[in-house]
Amino acid sequence: MAETAYAPRRMAVSRAGTATRRRRRQAHRLVPLLYVAPGFLFYLTFVIAPWLQSVWISLWEWNGVGVATWVGLDNYAEILAEPALRAALLNAFGFIVFYTVIPIVLGLVLAAVVAATPWRAMPVIRTVLFLPQILPLVAVGVVWKWIYSEDGPLNQLLGAVGLGDFARAWLGDFTWAFPAVGLIGSWVSTGLCFLLLLSGIGRIDQSLYEAAKMDGCGPVREFWHVTVPSLRREIGVAATVTIIAALAGFDIVYVMTGGGPGHATTVPGVQVYELVFTAGRVGTACALATVLSVLTCAVMYGINRLTKER
Amino acid sequence: MTRFLTRGALVLAAATVLFPFLAILSAALQPPSTLSPGLAWPSSPHWENFATAWTTAGFGSLLSSSAIVAFGVVPIALVMATLAGYGLAMCTLRIKGPLFALLMLGLALPFEAIVIPLYYDMRSFDLLNSHWALILPLIGAFMPFGVFWMRAHFESLPRELVEAAEMDGASHWRTLVSVLLPTARPALTTLGLLNFMWAWNHFLLALILIQDPAKRTAPAGLGKFVQQFGKNIPLLSAGTIIVITPIVLLYLFFQRHFIKGILQGAVK
Numbered sequence: 001m002a003e004t005a006y007a008p009r010r011m012a013v014s015r016a017g018t019a020t021r022r023r024r025r026q027a028h029r030l031v032p033l034l035y036v037a038p039g040f041l042f043y044l045t046f047v048i049a050p051w052l053q054s055v056w057i058s059l060w061e062w063n064g065v066g067v068a069t070w071v072g073l074d075n076y077a078e079i080l081a082e083p084a085l086r087a088a089l090l091n092a093f094g095f096i097v098f099y100t101v102i103p104i105v106l107g108l109v110l111a112a113v114v115a116a117t118p119w120r121a122m123p124v125i126r127t128v129l130f131l132p133q134i135l136p137l138v139a140v141g142v143v144w145k146w147i148y149s150e151d152g153p154l155n156q157l158l159g160a161v162g163l164g165d166f167a168r169a170w171l172g173d174f175t176w177a178f179p180a181v182g183l184i185g186s187w188v189s190t191g192l193c194f195l196l197l198l199s200g201i202g203r204i205d206q207s208l209y210e211a212a213k214m215d216g217c218g219p220v221r222e223f224w225h226v227t228v229p230s231l232r233r234e235i236g237v238a239a240t241v242t243i244i245a246a247l248a249g250f251d252i253v254y255v256m257t258g259g260g261p262g263h264a265t266t267v268p269g270v271q272v273y274e275l276v277f278t279a280g281r282v283g284t285a286c287a288l289a290t291v292l293s294v295l296t297c298a299v300m301y302g303i304n305r306l307t308k309e310r
Numbered sequence: 311m312t313r314f315l316t317r318g319a320l321v322l323a324a325a326t327v328l329f330p331f332l333a334i335l336s337a338a339l340q341p342p343s344t345l346s347p348g349l350a351w352p353s354s355p356h357w358e359n360f361a362t363a364w365t366t367a368g369f370g371s372l373l374s375s376s377a378i379v380a381f382g383v384v385p386i387a388l389v390m391a392t393l394a395g396y397g398l399a400m401c402t403l404r405i406k407g408p409l410f411a412l413l414m415l416g417l418a419l420p421f422e423a424i425v426i427p428l429y430y431d432m433r434s435f436d437l438l439n440s441h442w443a444l445i446l447p448l449i450g451a452f453m454p455f456g457v458f459w460m461r462a463h464f465e466s467l468p469r470e471l472v473e474a475a476e477m478d479g480a481s482h483w484r485t486l487v488s489v490l491l492p493t494a495r496p497a498l499t500t501l502g503l504l505n506f507m508w509a510w511n512h513f514l515l516a517l518i519l520i521q522d523p524a525k526r527t528a529p530a531g532l533g534k535f536v537q538q539f540g541k542n543i544p545l546l547s548a549g550t551i552i553v554i555t556p557i558v559l560l561y562l563f564f565q566r567h568f569i570k571g572i573l574q575g576a577v578k
Binding site for chain 1: 312313315316317319320321323324326327328330331333334337390391393394396397398400401402403405409412413415416417418419420421422423424425426427428429430431446447449450451453454456457482486507510511513514517518528529530532533536540543546547550553554557558561562565568569572573576577
């Protein structure tokens with residue numbers, strides 16, 4: 001009987017004990033946030049806050065110095081209405097063909113073929129193919145601008161092989177400037193896509209290929225039915241990285257064409273620069289930047305959903 | 311036969327990458343008066359073009375500006391990414407999800423989306439045209455990749471390592487400094503090199519936030535150099551080679567880190 005009388009008290013003590021322990025554990029669980037804080041503070045101050053600020057400015061008409069007037073969504077209407085701004089967004093998406101589609105297709109084919117036949121020179125090839133990834137794109141643009149110029153190496157080469165009639169000022173040509181600039185994107189991205197996909201192929205379960213052979217698949221069907229589906233994740237990664245590069249492409253265009261001729265090669269970055277520093281239309285520039293960032297995030301989200309392993 | 315074709319394709323791909331480099335090297339060595347050099351290697355290489363380009367564009371000051379920015383960004387970015395990566399790896403709170411999503415957002419945001427407010431903010435804080443105007447935003451912009459990178463490293467370590475330290479009564483801080491950091495050297499080297507390269511190469515913010523020629527970085531300087539000397543191909547080519555040489559050398563020395571970092575970083 002005496003024991004039962006004590007029992008409730010003991011329980012009360014132990015309950016109080018767990019409460020403090022739990023509180024202490026709660027506090028303990030908050031400690032990681034202290035480690036996260038400085039980095040996040042930097043990130044919030046210099047990336048997220050300016051981005052939100054940009055969204056806010058996009059609702060005003062402002063020349064950068066004077067008084068701003070509230071215009072609501074008018075700046076966004078201008079983006080749809082003005083040919084230069086519309087062209088910038090369309091071109092950015094057009095560049096995806098050159099930055100993403102061509103490199104992934106080339107990279108897939110090359111990786112599938114190379115994976116089957118190992119070669120000792122591969123490390124050297126890898127070093128060379130990766131080189132465009134580490135170069136400042138401004139320098140890449142300067143070099144290609146000269147290669148494409150009227151009396152540059154490309155036209156000399158065409159002349160030398162008897163295609164002199166085909167020579168032209170590539171970057172001044174309304175039809176050819178866009179693909180000419182775009183192909184540099186392919187030059188930059190193909191090596192990256194190839195190496196990403198090649199490392200993915202190395203991880204594919206060999207028994208899948210054996211099973212495909214048993215079913216009588218030739219190399220082409222093997223490629224479509226085993227290699228490509230197994231590389232779903234790597235293809236998604238390659239697409240994500242290169243699409244971001246395509247949509248945010250500024251350096252190459254700024255150096256090579258400045259967006260011309262006309263608006264043939266213009267991109268959002270070039271338009272933002274001109275709107276702010278030449279036209280004094282800061283609000284419109286911010287609206288364009290906002291549209292670009294929302295579109296980029298939307299595309300990223302879409303790819304993420306599509307390529308996630310089920 | 312297939313083997314021959316495969317190797318042919320690889321060599322062709324490598325040649326396509328190398329061709330522009332050989333082309334500008336040959337162009338840079340042409341007599342300075344040649345306005346449209348061909349692809350032929352010059353009979354007598356004019357190495358003095360490099361000296362001319364160096365002095366006309368002031369590449370000494372441009373390169374040292376880039377170095378200041380890159381060396382300013384790297385140490386701070388590494389420390390913060392390490393702390394935050396460790397914090398996220400340890401974190402068991404529900405806020406971890408939103409923090410993650412916020413960082414993911416940063417991987418997709420283009421610099422165009424932040425450059426305009428940064429310009430006016432830096433101006434009002436009187437930081438425009440100083441190296442800080444570029445260093446601070448770049449540290450912020452490199453955070454998402456760095457945090458994910460370091461977190462992936464810490465989570466790849468065996469749990470026993472941390473548990474053993476906890477059993478010995480080590481605090482979070484001690485665990486990080488004396489148990490985890492010694493394992494992080496390769497991961498930190500890779501991250502440091504990538505951050506260095508990105509800072510060195512960065513163009514858009516550099517062009518807009520540092521317009522003072524005396525403080526300008528190398529890529530921005532090259533961008534302006536093209537506008538001034540666009541027609542003088544030997545000089546322009548020499549200038550381009552000067553700008554890319556430091557980063558190419560760094561790449562050749564540490565290529566494993568660069569390749570591993572970009573390939574794995576993309577996948578994570």
